[in-house]
Amino acid sequence: MRISRRQACVSTLYAYSSLLLASALPGLGCGVVKKVVEPDLLTSLAFGSCNKQEMLTKHWPIIKNKNAQGWLWMGDAIYADGLYPNFREKEYQKVLADEGYQALISSSFVMGTWDDHDYAANDSGREYAEKVDTQKVFLDFIGEDKDSPRRLQKGIYTSKLMGKEANQIQFILLDMRYFKEASGPSADPLGKDQWGWLENEIKRSGPAMKVVVSSIQVLTDFTGKDTWACYPEAQTRFLNLLSTSPVPVTLLSGDRHLTETSRREVASGRIIHEVTSSGITHTTDMKNGNPFRVQVQINETNFGVLNFGWDSSAKPILQSLKSSVFSPQTGTLLRDFDIPLSWT
Ligand SMILES: [Fe+2]
Numbered sequence: 001m002r003i004s005r006r007q008a009c010v011s012t013l014y015a016y017s018s019l020l021l022a023s024a025l026p027g028l029g030c031g032v033v034k035k036v037v038e039p040d041l042l043t044s045l046a047f048g049s050c051n052k053q054e055m056l057t058k059h060w061p062i063i064k065n066k067n068a069q070g071w072l073w074m075g076d077a078i079y080a081d082g083l084y085p086n087f088r089e090k091e092y093q094k095v096l097a098d099e100g101y102q103a104l105i106s107s108s109f110v111m112g113t114w115d116d117h118d119y120a121a122n123d124s125g126r127e128y129a130e131k132v133d134t135q136k137v138f139l140d141f142i143g144e145d146k147d148s149p150r151r152l153q154k155g156i157y158t159s160k161l162m163g164k165e166a167n168q169i170q171f172i173l174l175d176m177r178y179f180k181e182a183s184g185p186s187a188d189p190l191g192k193d194q195w196g197w198l199e200n201e202i203k204r205s206g207p208a209m210k211v212v213v214s215s216i217q218v219l220t221d222f223t224g225k226d227t228w229a230c231y232p233e234a235q236t237r238f239l240n241l242l243s244t245s246p247v248p249v250t251l252l253s254g255d256r257h258l259t260e261t262s263r264r265e266v267a268s269g270r271i272i273h274e275v276t277s278s279g280i281t282h283t284t285d286m287k288n289g290n291p292f293r294v295q296v297q298i299n300e301t302n303f304g305v306l307n308f309g310w311d312s313s314a315k316p317i318l319q320s321l322k323s324s325v326f327s328p329q330t331g332t333l334l335r336d337f338d339i340p341l342s343w344t
Pocket of ligand 1: 049050051076117255256257279
C-alpha cells in the first residue's frame with residue numbers, strides 16, 4: 001500500500017468526529033480518501049449503489065469482511081437532491097467520516113460513477129446548472145487524482161484497465177446524467193462526446209473481458225423507472241455497439257433498490273448478462289416484469305461481489321466470473337450466479 005501526503009493528513013484528522021470533519025474542512029480539500037494500490041491481478045471486486053448517508057449502519061464492516069480488492073460505486077453514494085455543490089460536499093463527508101467506510105477504503109481501491117441523487121436530483125440530466133461543480137465534488141469524494149484527465153473533461157465517464165498486460169479487466173464507467181436528455185423515443189442519454197469515446201473503448205482489444213457500469217438498467221424493457229428502455233433508439237445503438245466487443249462483456253447497474261440478473265443475446269453467440277445491485281441502505285416493494293431476467297427480483301438491501309477466476313498456470317487466463325449478492329445487514333449470501341464468458 002502506498003502512503004501519500006494526503007493520507008498523512010487523513011490520519012491526523014481522522015481522530016475527529018464526523019461533525020468536526022464536516023465543519024473543519026473546506027470541502028474535501030485536505031483529502032480524506034486513502035489511496036490503495038490496484039492489484040496486478042484482479043480477483044475480486046465489491047460493488048453497490050444507493051446509500052442514504054443518514055442511514056449509516058453496520059454495513060461497511062460487513063462489506064469489508066468480504067475482502068474484495070476493490071469497491072465500486074454504481075450511483076447514489078449519497079442522497080443530496082437539490083443541494084448546491086458546497087452543501088453536497090458536507091453530505092459526502094458523512095460517508096467519508098464513517099469509521100467503517102474508512103476501514104474499507106484503507107484496504108480496497110475505490111472507483112465509481114454517479115446517478116441522479118448524487119449528481120443533482122431525481123431523474124436529473126443535462127439541464128442541471130451546477131454540473132461542473134458537482135463533478136469536482138464527486139471526483140474528490142472518490143479520491144480521483146488531482147491531475148486525472150477525468151477532471152478536465154465534461155462528465156465523469158472513464159475507462160480503466162485493471163491488472164497487468166495480458167491479465168487485464170477493462171472497466172468502462174458511464175456517466176448517465178451529465179448529458180442525459182429528457183426520455184423519449186429518440187432521446188440521447190450519453191451525448192456525442194461520450195458516444196465517440198465509448199465506441200473506441202468497446203473496440204479496444206487486449207483485456208480478457210469488459211465490465212461496463214451503467215447506473216441505470218440496460219437490458220430490461222421496463223420503462224416505469226429511468227432505464228435505457230426509456231431511450232429505445234439509444235438502447236438499440238448501445239446493445240449493437242456492445243455486440244462488437246472483441247471480448248466478453250458483463251454489465252453492472254444499480255438505481256432500482258432491488259437486485260436482479262438479466263441476460264440478453266446481442267448477436268449470434270454473444271450473450272451479455274447484467275447484474276443489478278441496489279440499494280445498500282434501502283429497498284422498495286415494487287416488482288415489475290422483465291423478459292430478460294434470469295434471476296428473480298429480490299426486494300432486499302444488497303451489495304455484490306464479482307469474483308474473477310484465473311487459470312494460474314503460466315500466464316493467467318480468465319476462466320470464470322461469479323457474481324454474488326449479499327445482505328449488507330448480515331453478510332448473508334442472498335444468491336450467486338456463474339456468468340458465462342463464451343463470446344464467439
Ligand atoms: Fe437510488
